[in-house]
Amino acid sequence: MSTYLKKFISQYVNLTDDEFEHISNKFRNKTIGKNSYLFRHGDICKDLVLVQKGCLRLYYLKNGVEISVWFAFEQSSAIEIYSFINESPSEYSLQAIEDSEVLYLSKQELNQLYQKQPKMQEMMRNFWEDVILNLISRFTALQKDSAEKRYLDLLDKPEYLKKIPQKYLASFIGITPTSLSRIRKRIARNH
CATH class of the missing domain: 1.10.10 (Arc Repressor Mutant, subunit A)
Structure with missing residues (x-):
């Protein structure tokens, strides 16, 4: 876990070994079987998810048809931003499309880390900027x-x-x- 997590975090912020140890201890492991869900439409996205192995997809239903909007591969994140930030029911579902292993950090733990590890705020600001830029790029490609x-x-x-x-x-x-x-x-x- 620590090598993968360290690589992910170092994309966004530099941490001392002690800071990293404190942060990494808050993440949990989970194995998700193929076609299983981390959350479904109507649930609240409560976790920041990092894919260690496998692939996840974020999708919504339109007239009974599944519309895939995002895929999270190994060494990437999976989150439904609107639901996570607003703590509101999601319009999306997050499903494993193959057997997957993930690390996850609850929003509650994240908020506590903001207080105890100030660099976590910098890391998440940089992470959110990256997510927003990817979303804008995807939206622009779909439009033009x-x-x-x-x-x-x-x-x-x-x-x-x-x-x-x-x-x-x-x-x-x-x-x-x-x-x-x-x-x-x-x-x-x-x-």
Whole structure:
């Protein structure tokens, strides 16, 4: 746990060994089986989740269809920001799409760390900035890029193509699985 957690935290802040030890002791481990949920629509997202192994997806339902909006791979975070910050029921569900191992820190523990470890505030500010920039980038791509361009961008992210079923990839780029099949065939013919 400590090597992975140290790598994640060091992206956002430099800690002494003592500071890191105090913070890392607040995180807990959890194993989640394939297709199991960390939370479902209507639940409150109470934890900051870091994926050690596996893959999670954040999705919502629209007219009975699952729309995937985010994937969290190894060494990345998974959180539903609105629910976490406002402590309100989520419009989303967070599900493991393969057997996964995660570290998690409750919002209550996070707030206590803010008081006891001031660098935790700096770390989370930098973390939130990173999350917001990624969300803006994703939103912009959905608004301005074609579905084919969004798929081509995924080709630069092999973990998406290896781990994520086509139906989830299609909803992630904003199209149907049939449209994704057509795009993949067209790209294959042109290369």
